[in-house]
Amino acid sequence: MDARTYPAKATPKSLRTRARILDAAMRLFAEVGYHAANNAMIADAAKLTRGAMLYHFATREELVEAAIAHIELERAKLFEQAASQPPAPGVDAAEHAIDAYWSLLHEAPFIAFAELEAAARTDPMLRERLADAQSAFDHAQVGARFGAIAQAGADPRFQTSRDLGRFLLEGLARGAMTYDVPERRERLIEVVKRAVRMLNRKGDIQELWTD
Known part of the structure; x- marks a missing residue:
């Protein structure tokens, strides 16, 4: 048949x-x-x-197209779950969002999507089929979903703060550290949090690095 x-x-x-x-x-x-x-x-x-x-x-093309939609749906579900969990009392919303997204980046749907994005660089078929999912996630993530986690506004300054946190964390998750990995990651994530808070103009933080 x-x-x-x-x-x-x-x-x-x-x-x-x-x-x-x-x-x-x-x-x-x-x-x-x-x-x-x-x-x-x-x-x-x-x-x-x-x-x-x-x-x-x-065909492989049919499977890939369906898999992309499936992975995107699973990412959206995880994002919605994260957005439904408010920060603990006394925890800054932006820092909570950074911790939440860092955790999401280590879940299978996010790892799989990152792998597809890397492979798409040299695979025209995959690149074409991935484009719509990338665009949909980008709009959803920097808009309603990530905004709900960070409890931040929608103006360019807040969007830039979300972009800063998002892309630095994604790069860190895909990086290839080879020594003192936990310590270096912890320091970098702390600086990301401080940078986002500075951009959001929250509190009296004026320095990215403290002695």
Whole structure:
């Protein structure tokens, strides 16, 4: 049977199987990388034969497109969960947002998406299919979701403070430190927090580094 001629029906069983495939793809993209996680490996991780997976995704392109949407949905869910948890009493909202986003960057959906972004640099098909998800996440993250975590306004100054925290944390998460890693990361995150608070003009912080 040609999966392109007879696509998988949207039955509960079919939807569960598709979700299992997409979960496996997301996990493998995060663990072994986009190129290493070929369709055969994904089928095996989902406990399906290659033929059974072809019934749901006839081509690599179809699988990738569905996986991107799945990963983006999972990232959005995690973001919503983080936004629903207010900072503890006495904790600055911006610092809470930085800690929350740093934690999110180590979850499988965020790691998988970062892997796709890295692979897309030299893969035109992936780059094309990733563009809409990147744009949607960028608008959502610097707007409602991250704003809810940081409890900050929407003017350019607050957006810049969120961008500063976001991109520095993403770079730090993807960096390749080789020595004194916990200490160096802790110092950098503390400076990021101070920089964001300075940009938000909160309190009397005037220095990025304290002796």
